Amino acid sequence: MTSSNAFSALAPYGWDEAWAEQFAPHDSEGLLPGRVVRVDRGQCDVVTAGGVVRADTAFVTPHDPLRVVCTGDWVAVEPGGNPRYVRTCLPRRTAFVRSTSSKRSEGQILAANVDHAIVAVSLAAELDLGRIERFLALAWESGAQPVVVLTKADLVPDATALSYLVQDVETIAPGVPVLTVSALYGEGLDVLVALAAGGTSVLLGQSGAGKSTLANALVGQDVMDVQAIRDMDGKGRHTTTTRNLLALPGGGVLIDTPGLRGVGLWDAETGVGQVFSEIEELAQRCRFHDCAHESEPGCAVLAAVDAGELPQRRLESYRKLMRENQWIVAKTDARVRAELRRDWKRKGAEGKAAMELKRGRWR
Ligand code: GDP
Numbered sequence: 001m002t003s004s005n006a007f008s009a010l011a012p013y014g015w016d017e018a019w020a021e022q023f024a025p026h027d028s029e030g031l032l033p034g035r036v037v038r039v040d041r042g043q044c045d046v047v048t049a050g051g052v053v054r055a056d057t058a059f060v061t062p063h064d065p066l067r068v069v070c071t072g073d074w075v076a077v078e079p080g081g082n083p084r085y086v087r088t089c090l091p092r093r094t095a096f097v098r099s100t101s102s103k104r105s106e107g108q109i110l111a112a113n114v115d116h117a118i119v120a121v122s123l124a125a126e127l128d129l130g131r132i133e134r135f136l137a138l139a140w141e142s143g144a145q146p147v148v149v150l151t152k153a154d155l156v157p158d159a160t161a162l163s164y165l166v167q168d169v170e171t172i173a174p175g176v177p178v179l180t181v182s183a184l185y186g187e188g189l190d191v192l193v194a195l196a197a198g199g200t201s202v203l204l205g206q207s208g209a210g211k212s213t214l215a216n217a218l219v220g221q222d223v224m225d226v227q228a229i230r231d232m233d234g235k236g237r238h239t240t241t242t243r244n245l246l247a248l249p250g251g252g253v254l255i256d257t258p259g260l261r262g263v264g265l266w267d268a269e270t271g272v273g274q275v276f277s278e279i280e281e282l283a284q285r286c287r288f289h290d291c292a293h294e295s296e297p298g299c300a301v302l303a304a305v306d307a308g309e310l311p312q313r314r315l316e317s318y319r320k321l322m323r324e325n326q327w328i329v330a331k332t333d334a335r336v337r338a339e340l341r342r343d344w345k346r347k348g349a350e351g352k353a354a355m356e357l358k359r360g361r362w363r
């Protein structure tokens with residue numbers, strides 16, 4: 001298999017020049033590039049140019065739980081062998097990490113190299129802006145570009161009402177495209193398909209938000225139903241039997257793992273700043289640089305609330321999210337976090353700027 005063959009076979013899974021360059025030293029060692037489509041207790045399925053292979057992760061199972069191979073990782077696998085081993089994992093561009101609530105308080109890696117975090121929000125219920133802010137925070141923290149998709153738009157037939165809802169979300173989501181989709185009538189799906197074509201996406205959102213429906217629309221068949229066919233492993237736990245990473249017919253890749261779907265508390269301090277960028281901007285004009293915006297004299301944030309420029313609700317969400325995050329952050333190892341953040345901060349800023357430039361396309 002020549003490198004150029006590998007290139008065209010893996011391009012649908014997100015392989016690009018930069019990955020190829022990073023992989024070059026492993027290529028000369030005779031290893032194969034591939035992307036992890038599923039991880040499963042010491043083993044993983046890796047899509048390579050020659051198809052999906054099963055590989056053992058013993059070489060890439062460090063003590064640090066955030067360095068454990070996960071769905072979306074690009075890896076170097078041995079060309080054969082029984083077992084065949086994953087030899088190395090390429091440095092991640094982005095990663096979704098969950099802070100566990102266990103006493104050990106170690107993070108858990110859920111998905112790697114995600115470009116778009118698609119936050120599904122149902123229009124069937126009243127918008128919960130605080131919850132959307134929370135999903136956006138975790139998306140920014142991962143390094144991925146968030147996108148809000150308001151689903152079930154057919155339930156809001158009045159165009160003016162719909163545009164107000166979009167505006168409500170836009171005000172709390174600076175730098176985030178907001179789309180409306182009706183899977184029922186196929187409306188708005190073309191825009192989502194085009195967006196997903198530009199990289200690797202994950203679907204986030206509450207249960208019932210319409211994630212499976214969107215996934216089916218993107219994949220073009222009822223893959224998620226297939227995914228729902230579960231078998232019982234030896235411990236009596238349910239495990240999914242299909243892969244968690246799919247190349248989309250319209251281009252791009254979708255990662256959909258049970259862990260990502262059931263996500264609860266998230267570690268998203270940097271993300272909070274991005275979601276509440278207007279508050280962070282105001283805060284720079286506070287008299288005290290460590291102002292808590294509670295009752296301090298010369299507080300520019302409180303002044304903006306008084307002047308009616310900043311909704312009180314918005315300030316309350318900000319405080320709530322900051323409090324939650326401080327609690328989570330305190331539980332998570334500082335070194336690991338610093339390491340993970342290094343590149344993502346830069347990525348997040350770049351991605352946000354690029355997305356703002358492109359925004360017009362999605363409106
Ligand atoms: P998930 O839990 O986030 O995966 O949500 P599902 O995709 O399972 O959707 C939840 C419910 O919303 C299902 O009953 C869907 O049929 C319904 N639903 C999804 N998309 C639409 C839509 O565009 N319009 C309407 N009216 N219902 C939808």
Ligand code: ZN
Nearest residue numbers: 286291293299
């Ligand atoms: Zn202040």
